[in-house]
Amino acid sequence: xxxxxxxxxxTNVVSFELVNNSIYGSIPSSIGNLSKLTSLHLYxxxxxxxxxxxxxxxxxxxxxxxxxxxxxxxxxxxxxxxPREISDLRNLKYLILGENRLSGAIPSEIGRLTSLIELELxxxxLSGSIPxxxGNLTSLSYLELSNNTLSGSIPQEICNLRNLMVLCLWENRLSGSIPSELGRLTSLxxxxLASNSLIGPIPLSLQNMSSYLPQELGKxxxxxxxxxxxxxxxGFVPASIGSLTNLTFLxxxxxxxxxxxxxxxNKLTHLNGLHLCNNDLEGEFPRDVCLGRSLQxxxxxxxxxxxxxxxxxxxxxxxxxxRLEGNQLTGNIxxxxxxxxxxRLIDLSxxxxxxxxxxxxxxxxxxxSLKISNNNISSEIPSIFGRIAQLQELSxxxxxxxxxxxxxxxxxxxxxxxxxxxxxxMGTIPVEIGxxxxxxxxxxASNNLSELIPMExxxxxxxxxxxxxxxxxxxxxxxxxxNAQVLEVLDLSYNILFENIPGELAxxxxxxxxNVSHxxLSGSIPYSLGDWLALTSVDVSxxxxxxxxxxxxxxxxxxxxxRNRHVGARITLILILIFLGFLLLxxxxxxxxVVNHQRRRRIIKREKNEWANDSDFMRILTYDGKVFYxxxxxxxxxxxxxxxxxxxxxxxxxxAKISEDQTVAVKQVLSSQKDSEIVDLTSFGREIQxxxxxxxxxxxxxxxxxxxxxxxxxxxxYMERGSLRxxxxxDERAIAFQWDKRVxxxxxxxxxxxxxxxxxxxxxxxxxxxxxxxxxxxxxxxHVSDFGTARLLRPDSSNWTAIAGTIGYIAPELAYSTCxxxxxxxxxxxxxxxxxxxxxxxxxxISQECSLSTQIEPSVLLKDVLDQRLSLSRLCLQxxxxxxxxxxxxxxxxxxxxxxxxxxxxxxxxxxxxxxxEMPLSExxxxxxxxxxx
Numbered sequence: 046x047x048x049x050x051x052x053x054x055x056t057n058v059v060s061f062e063l064v065n066n067s068i069y070g071s072i073p074s075s076i077g078n079l080s081k082l083t084s085l086h087l088y089x090x091x092x093x094x095x096x097x098x099x100x101x102x103x104x105x106x107x108x109x110x111x112x113x114x115x116x117x118x119x120x121x122x123x124x125x126x127x128p129r130e131i132s133d134l135r136n137l138k139y140l141i142l143g144e145n146r147l148s149g150a151i152p153s154e155i156g157r158l159t160s161l162i163e164l165e166l167x168x169x170x171l172s173g174s175i176p177x178x179x180g181n182l183t184s185l186s187y188l189e190l191s192n193n194t195l196s197g198s199i200p201q202e203i204c205n206l207r208n209l210m211v212l213c214l215w216e217n218r219l220s221g222s223i224p225s226e227l228g229r230l231t232s233l234x235x236x237x238l239a240s241n242s243l244i245g246p247i248p249l250s251l252q253n254m255s256s257y258l259p260q261e262l263g264k265x266x267x268x269x270x271x272x273x274x275x276x277x278x279x280g281f282v283p284a285s286i287g288s289l290t291n292l293t294f295l296x297x298x299x300x301x302x303x304x305x306x307x308x309x310x311n312k313l314t315h316l317n318g319l320h321l322c323n324n325d326l327e328g329e330f331p332r333d334v335c336l337g338r339s340l341q342x343x344x345x346x347x348x349x350x351x352x353x354x355x356x357x358x359x360x361x362x363x364x365x366x367x368r369l370e371g372n373q374l375t376g377n378i379x380x381x382x383x384x385x386x387x388x389r390l391i392d393l394s395x396x397x398x399x400x401x402x403x404x405x406x407x408x409x410x411x412x413x414s415l416k417i418s419n420n421n422i423s424s425e426i427p428s429i430f431g432r433i434a435q436l437q438e439l440s441x442x443x444x445x446x447x448x449x450x451x452x453x454x455x456x457x458x459x460x461x462x463x464x465x466x467x468x469x470x471m472g473t474i475p476v477e478i479g480x481x482x483x484x485x486x487x488x489x490a491s492n493n494l495s496e497l498i499p500m501e502x503x504x505x506x507x508x509x510x511x512x513x514x515x516x517x518x519x520x521x522x523x524x525x526x527x528n529a530q531v532l533e534v535l536d537l538s539y540n541i542l543f544e545n546i547p548g549e550l551a552x553x554x555x556x557x558x559x560n561v562s563h564x565x566l567s568g569s570i571p572y573s574l575g576d577w578l579a580l581t582s583v584d585v586s587x588x589x590x591x592x593x594x595x596x597x598x599x600x601x602x603x604x605x606x607x608r609n610r611h612v613g614a615r616i617t618l619i620l621i622l623i624f625l626g627f628l629l630l631x632x633x634x635x636x637x638x639v640v641n642h643q644r645r646r647r648i649i650k651r652e653k654n655e656w657a658n659d660s661d662f663m664r665i666l667t668y669d670g671k672v673f674y675x676x677x678x679x680x681x682x683x684x685x686x687x688x689x690x691x692x693x694x695x696x697x698x699x700x701a702k703i704s705e706d707q708t709v710a711v712k713q714v715l716s717s718q719k720d721s722e723i724v725d726l727t728s729f730g731r732e733i734q735x736x737x738x739x740x741x742x743x744x745x746x747x748x749x750x751x752x753x754x755x756x757x758x759x760x761x762x763y764m765e766r767g768s769l770r771x772x773x774x775x776d777e778r779a780i781a782f783q784w785d786k787r788v789x790x791x792x793x794x795x796x797x798x799x800x801x802x803x804x805x806x807x808x809x810x811x812x813x814x815x816x817x818x819x820x821x822x823x824x825x826x827x828h829v830s831d832f833g834t835a836r837l838l839r840p841d842s843s844n845w846t847a848i849a850g851t852i853g854y855i856a857p858e859l860a861y862s863t864c865x866x867x868x869x870x871x872x873x874x875x876x877x878x879x880x881x882x883x884x885x886x887x888x889x890x891i892s893q894e895c896s897l898s899t900q901i902e903p904s905v906l907l908k909d910v911l912d913q914r915l916s917l918s919r920l921c922l923q924x925x926x927x928x929x930x931x932x933x934x935x936x937x938x939x940x941x942x943x944x945x946x947x948x949x950x951x952x953x954x955x956x957x958x959x960x961x962x963e964m965p966l967s968e969x970x971x972x973x974x975x976x977x978x979x
Contacts, residue, residue: 060083063087082112120888163185167192168191178202185208215272240276245278291315293317296320302325311334346371371395394440425447438461450478487502491515542565562584568591698712791881794829803948882911907928
């Protein structure tokens with residue numbers, strides 16, 4: 046604890062640093078005894094309480110540190126307000142208090158710190174207006190106030206800071222217009238005003254073309270990054286923006302700009318990021334938008350742009366993301382695009398483009414998403430599309446495509462989304478589509494497809510929605526579709542299907558939408574369909590069906606009235622047969638129960654006398670706690686310390702060798718009144734029993750649960766390399782844990798959580814995911830363990846009370862909500878991802894109140910935060926791409942708002958995508974990673 050330290054004997058100390066540890070407690074006022082101190086660094090700890098408020102009047106306070114030059118206490122849990130007396134530190138040059146829990150206003154007295162070079166207060170809860178006195182800090186070069194709740198207008202006095210190079214005010218509640226006086230800040234290189242409520246006037250006449258931006262901003266000739274995304278700015282884009290020739294990043298998206306872009310826009314030839322999306326801009330794109338051959342991300346979607354796609358884009362080989370959807374673009378798509386080796390996403394949907402699908406897309410080897418829906422494309426689907434190996438999403442719906450679906454599409458093994466609906470495609474569905482084992486959404490509706498629905502579609506066992514409506518399919522509904530057990534939407538309406546509805550469809554327990562209307566189906570609706578508990582919409586109309594099922598609306602039959610008179614008698618007969626069958630089943634169960642009881646007694650007796658084989662040993666978990674206890678005591682020699690492995694959420698873990706070729710991990714859980722979570726062993730056992738059914742290669746196998754007297758045991762698969770935390774904390778083991786193994790580990794954890802969240806029924810959340818319960822096997826494969834605090838995620842989960850989790854991994858929303866969701870696991874996963882590539886807990890770059898994606902200093906390079914124990918010079922291109930991908934995903938998972946975090950299903954899919962760098966890893970900054978996410 047810091048407040049327990051005695052500083053009275055340290056009066057000659059000049060520099061005091063306690064950084065990146067787990068130091069907790071408050072900052073003692075006695076720290077003022079260090080009167081010669083020039084540098085005080087306490088960042089990256091768990092300090093709480095106030096910054097000593099009584100600075101100045103009371104002896105031995107922080108205010109007596111008159112020689113202090115650097116005060117860095119960021120990344121802690123400091124609360125309350127910034128004391129006004131901080132202005133007594135007149136020699137201070139660096140004041141960095143970001144990523145805490147500070148509240149209240151920024152004191153106006155801060156304007157007395159005229160020696161300040163850097164003032165950083167981001168990621169707090171500061172409110173009120175920015176004090177006008179800040180204009181007195183004429184030496185300031187870096188002003189960072191982002192991610193607070195500051196309000197009011199941007200004070201014009203900021204324009205007095207002639208040495209200012211970086212101004213970050215984004216993610217606040219600032220209003221008013223952008224001061225025209227900002228044009229005086231000629232040293233400014235980065236201006237971030239995004240996500241506020243800034244406004245700008247609509248010009249009163251065509252002679253006033255100053256628009257949303259003052260023309261004076263054209264004087265910022267050193268500006269490299271300008272971001273005003275997500276405000277309420279309006280008007281024209283001024284011609285003066287063409288003077289910002291050093292711009293590399295420009296984001297005007299999500300505002301109300303209108304009119305055409307000025308011709309001067311063509312002078313911005315060094316852009317690597319241009320974002321104009323979600324405005325009312327019109328006219329043609331600037332023809333030289335990619336003349337500098339450096340453009341990576343170009344997003345202009347949801348505007349009113351017309352005319353052809355700029356010719357300069359054809360040779361822009363640096364493109365990574367291109368989003369032009371939602372405009373009125375015209376021209377021939379065949380001629381408009383070139384070959385883009387780095388391109389990952391392109392969306393041209395909702396335009397008026399024509400022509401044919403080009404062979405050039407085959408050479409975009411890293412393309413993961415190709416969308417050209419709602420255009421006038423009139424060609425066949427090229428078979429070479431099957432060679433775009435990384436493709437995950439292909440959407441070419443609502444065009445004029447003809448011909449057949451190429452069998453080669455079955456080679457797109459990473460494909461998740463395929464939408465070819467609303468075209469003129471004919472022929473059959475190739476059976477090769479069944480090879481797409483990861484496919485989640487297949488939409489072939491509104492085409493001219495015919496013949497049979499191939500049973501091979503059932504091999505797409507991750508399928509969530511299947512829409513084959515409005516075609517000419519014949520024959521019966523393949524019963525094999527029932528094997529696609531995660532299916533949520535099944536639409537086969539408006540076809541020529543006949544025969545009955547297969548009873549095997551009852552296995553679709555997750556089905557929410559079922560539509561087989563307007564076919565020629567006959568027979569009774571299977572009673573088993575009443576088990577579709579997730580169903581929200583069903584339509585079986587316009588068929589020849591009869592009967593009804595509990596929970597489904599009665600169907601209208603087109604059969605004769607004479608036949609319908611027999612339906613009631615038939616149902617009565619069925620009910621009688623069901624009753625007789627139930628009676629017979631009950632008798633059989635009683636007989637089998639007696640037999641099993643005798644058999645169980647024989648097994649227990651045999652196992653008390655001798656070691657049984659492995660499977661018999663596991664069965665003891667169900668039968669007799671005393672026998673199991675004796676076995677474990679023998680295998681661990683009375684729980685000798687040499688078998689100690691570690692401690693989990695519920696107790697101590699031991700290694701137990703139960704046979705020559707099998708070792709298990711046994712968690713000894715002691716029941717006590719202090720632990721209300723497990724005092725009721727019967728209830729606990731009933732709740733944890735479903736975990737034995739979990740089967741995933743990246744989840745530690747849970748064999749069972751057994752209680753005996755005041756002790757109970759959880760038995761798991763044993764992992765010989767221990768935990769991720771243990772591996773990273775040991776230099777020798779960490780060096781052996783190379784980049785490819787680390788990337789594979791993160792992918793495994795993502796796959797495990799995706800399985801828990803999306804494939805378990807009901808879904809499961811972990812609640813306490815840390816590097817301590819990510820275990821490694823001999824091949825460094827990840828295995829998620831310790832479901833001690835996991836709960837079955839049910840609709841009544843609001844009755845959860847105690848916040849479970851580990852400090853440093855808990856999602857920030859649990860500070861005000863005691864109801865964890867799967868998004869809490871996503872946050873914890875983000876922490877673990879960074880910990881894996883950094884080699885230590887990333888407390889330097891995250892906090893409980895602030896999302897990672899908006900707080901990192903732009904100058905920080907990715908290579909500087911990676912685990913320095915591994916040689917970066919030996920990092921191959923593929924591993925470098927994967928590491929960038931991990932860092933990028935970590936940004937998304939650590940969003941403060943849980944709604945903005947991806948699902949683990951999305952993360953798992955994204956981690957299979959390669960990020961291609963167009964620059965060495967040593968030059969990639971964390972700011973550029975944020976750019977990749979846009």
